[in-house]
Amino acid sequence: MRTSPTLLLACAVLLAACSSSSDSTGSGTSSPAPTPAADNRGGIPPGYPLDVDVVAPLAITTIGPDPIPVTGTDGKVHVAYELSVLNSGPRPATITKVDTLADGPDGAAVATIGQQETVERTILIPNLSPAPVTEIPAGRTAVLVLDDVYDSRGEVPADVTHRLAITLGKATPEYQPSVSAQYPDSVTQIGGAVRTSAAAPVVIGPPLAGDDWVAGNACCVVSPHRGAVMGVGGRLNGSERYAIDWLRIDPAKNPVTTHTGDGTRNADYLAYDAPLLAVADGTVAVVVSDNRDATPQVITPDQAFKELGGNYVIIDIGSGNFAFYAHMRLGSASVKVGDKVTRGQVIGRLGNSGNTTEAHLHFHVTRAPVPLSSDNVPFEIDRFTFAGRLDGARFVPEAKPSERTNQLPLAWDVIDFPPAP
The missing domain is CATH 2.70.70.10 (Glucose Permease (Domain IIA))
Structure with a gap:
């Protein structure tokens, strides 16, 4: 909680301790672990080829629990969540477009934001004073704050993932000799798979x-x-x-x-x-x-x-x-x-x-x-x-x-x- 758009309003970032819990059966015995599903992609995420290595400088993951759709005062259904984007490469990265794809990397785009809105929805970690971010420096993590909006609950996909269009800037001098050969000037990446919760607010x-x-x-x-x-x-x-x-x-x-x-x-x-x-x-x-x-x-x-x-x-x-x-x-x-x-x-x-x-x-x-x-x-x-x-x-x-x-x-x-x- 901090400030309003024009009024100086009140806000606070509230921090607190954590709690944890564990489940056990009454008999003290535990059930055998389920057999993991076979991985026929060798650990390579969907959306990336199996026959050639692809440079992917951004590690894109989902933050928090499966999002629960909620109806707002605009009559729309909102699905709010965040993506963590780690720039593991030596060049600063700019996200120019984000497509939210229904049902996997080959699915239809159900939401798209361009570069300006992406800038407005990107914050760097740590973010004690959140501000729009134009590029993600090498080695830094940004958070992409998303809100997918639908006309009804029935239109909300069970699963979505994301396609990010990215341009890469100039690396620092110590990395320059290898950058041109190893890192392209632009890439498209898939990541941030989200499973929509079936729970109600x-x-x-x-x-x-x-x-x-x-x-x-x-x-x-x-x-x-x-x-x-x-x-x-x-x-x-x-x-x-x-x-x-x-x-x-x-x-x-x-x-x-x-x-x-x-x-x-x-x-x-x-x-x-x-x-x-x-x-x-x-x-x-x-x-x-x-x-x-x-x-x-x-x-x-x-x-x-x-x-x-x-x-x-x-x-x-x-x-x-x-x-x-x-x-x-x-x-x-x-x-x-x-x-x-x-x-x-x-x-x-x-x-x-x-x-x-x-x-x-x-x-x-x-x-x-x-x-x-x-x-x-x-x-x-x-x-x-x-x-x-x-x-x-x-x-x-x-x-x-x-x-x-x-x-x-x-x-x-x-x-x-x-x-x-």
């Missing part, structure tokens, strides 16, 4: 009540959330893929504002101290409530890793899903670990603690009771009103606000939730 209730909430840094554009691909929990993880920074605006102002007065006090912010609601029945798994609120528009320097989320609550909402609420007000948590909560119950108050620039709720759903190490999965909110969207700092209202069910608010949507129970 978790359906939840609203985390907030009332009108004029903005889905800051939400899916599926490139943002500090999509850019929060980090080494945590023993892997490179898209830790905030579907996270939302909920801010509150005054839509009557043009440009819109998130505060009254000069915005130097937390109490000036329209979101501050709003009640936070349990999105489902569940059990409280984690409570942190002793971090002070930060000064608005100031990032606190040298924060410890565990303090980046500020005060937060994690609720086990069942079926292996955990709801994470970050940046809560100091001492405001009204629940404790082990408490049973019901949907709509107030669990605390919205604040400005941790790595944040202004009062907001960072909310996402994970598969373990830690903020960032676990799989970040999509969710749909079962009831809200779509009021419009922010275009920069300008509110563009819907001609007729519409009731929505089971949709994921997308980036910079303006949402009205039902009033507090």
Whole structure:
């Protein structure tokens, strides 16, 4: 969570410890390992020839779990995921085109992005300040942030892979003698095979009540959330893929504002101290409530890793899903670990603690009771009103606000939730 397109909005990159588990049978015995499928390609991935060696400087792999398709407020089905692209060659690489191919290297292209959008969707690791990348230096890893969009769930392929068109720049002097003979000026590579999950998004209730909430840094554009691909929990993880920074605006102002007065006090912010609601029945798994609120528009320097989320609550909402609420007000948590909560119950108050620039709720759903190490999965909110969207700092209202069910608010949507129970 960091900043908005024009408004200075709040964000934080949240980091946390990992957890692991192992399964065992009641008898203490283990089943024999399945026989691996025969590899008749000698380990060569599909899309590459078996009769000649092909220079392939980019190692293209998939990050994270099989993506779960989710319906957004645009009525489309979004499949969001990331590719890791390691440039193992001596020449800087520029990706000029990416085709998403259904059902293997010879399949039809179901999505294509050109060079400009590829630049906008590419970030270098480490990415503490995500920014568009025009080329991947030799020896560096980039992350390609993708969002394949379909008209319906039935159109989503079970499997996709990717075809990347790549140009290679000039190598450093020590590599020059061999580069011309071994590395061409351009290559086309296949990689990043993705299996679409058959699972459905978790359906939840609203985390907030009332009108004029903005889905800051939400899916599926490139943002500090999509850019929060980090080494945590023993892997490179898209830790905030579907996270939302909920801010509150005054839509009557043009440009819109998130505060009254000069915005130097937390109490000036329209979101501050709003009640936070349990999105489902569940059990409280984690409570942190002793971090002070930060000064608005100031990032606190040298924060410890565990303090980046500020005060937060994690609720086990069942079926292996955990709801994470970050940046809560100091001492405001009204629940404790082990408490049973019901949907709509107030669990605390919205604040400005941790790595944040202004009062907001960072909310996402994970598969373990830690903020960032676990799989970040999509969710749909079962009831809200779509009021419009922010275009920069300008509110563009819907001609007729519409009731929505089971949709994921997308980036910079303006949402009205039902009033507090």
